[in-house]
Amino acid sequence: MTDHTSDARVEFVVETNVPTDHGVFRFRGYRDLLTGADHLAVLSAKSLGERPLVRVHSECLTGEAFGSRKCECGPQLQAALDRINRDGGAVIYLRGHEGRGIGLLEKLRAYRLQEEGLDTVDANRALGHGDDEREYGAAAAILHDIGAMQVRLLTNNPGKRRDLEAHGIEVVALEPLIVGENAVNQGYLETKRDRMGHLLPDSL
Numbered sequence: 001m002t003d004h005t006s007d008a009r010v011e012f013v014v015e016t017n018v019p020t021d022h023g024v025f026r027f028r029g030y031r032d033l034l035t036g037a038d039h040l041a042v043l044s045a046k047s048l049g050e051r052p053l054v055r056v057h058s059e060c061l062t063g064e065a066f067g068s069r070k071c072e073c074g075p076q077l078q079a080a081l082d083r084i085n086r087d088g089g090a091v092i093y094l095r096g097h098e099g100r101g102i103g104l105l106e107k108l109r110a111y112r113l114q115e116e117g118l119d120t121v122d123a124n125r126a127l128g129h130g131d132d133e134r135e136y137g138a139a140a141a142i143l144h145d146i147g148a149m150q151v152r153l154l155t156n157n158p159g160k161r162r163d164l165e166a167h168g169i170e171v172v173a174l175e176p177l178i179v180g181e182n183a184v185n186q187g188y189l190e191t192k193r194d195r196m197g198h199l200l201p202d203s204l
C-alpha cells in the first residue's frame with residue numbers, strides 16, 4: 001500500500017471505513033485524471049495477501065440502485081462483496097462505465113431499441129456505439145496503488161483480463177461470477193455469451 005499513486009492515471013483522494021450489509025470495508029476513493037470520474041477500491045478487512053481475489057466492476061445504476069432485472073450487475077456486485085469479505089480481496093468499482101461505457105441516457109435509449117427486438121449488441125451499434133466501450137486503465141492504476149499486481153479475477157469476461165494485462169496487471173486465474181440470471185435477462189446473457197465471448201454456461 002502506498003500513500004501516493006504511482007500511475008498518473010488516477011489520484012488517490014481519501015480512505016475511510018464503511019460498514020455494509022456485506023461486511024465492513026475500507027473504501028479508497030480515487031479521481032480519474034483522464035475522464036474525471038470518481039472510482040472506488042473496496043478492500044476487505046481481511047488482508048489482501050498475495051494474488052488477491054479482485055472484482056473489477058462497472059457501475060450500473062439501473063441494476064444496482066433499482067434492482068433492474070435486465071442485467072445481472074446488482075447480484076454480481078453483492079456476490080463479489082460477500083466473497084471478498086469471506087476470503088479477502090478487493091472490488092474496484094468503476095464509475096463512468098454505465099451501459100458498457102455509453103452512459104446512462106444512451107443505455108436507456110438502447111433499452112428502448114431492445115423493446116423493438118434488437119439485442120444488446122445491435123442496439124448499441126444502432127446508436128453508433130461500439131459493442132463494449134469500456135477500458136480498464138484506471139482499474140489497473142488503482143490495482144497498482146493497492147499493491148495488487150497479480151490477481152485472481154472474478155469475472156466471466158475474458159476481455160477484462162486482456163485489457164488489464166495490457167495495462168500491466170497479471171491475471172493468474174479467472175474465477176467465474178455467475179449469479180443473477182432471471183427470465184428477463186436470459187437473452188441478454190445469451191448475447192453476451194454468443195456475441196461477446198463471455199464465459200457463461202451453454203444453458204442459462
Ligand SMILES: [Zn+2]
Nearest residue numbers: 060063071073
Ligand atoms: Zn447492469
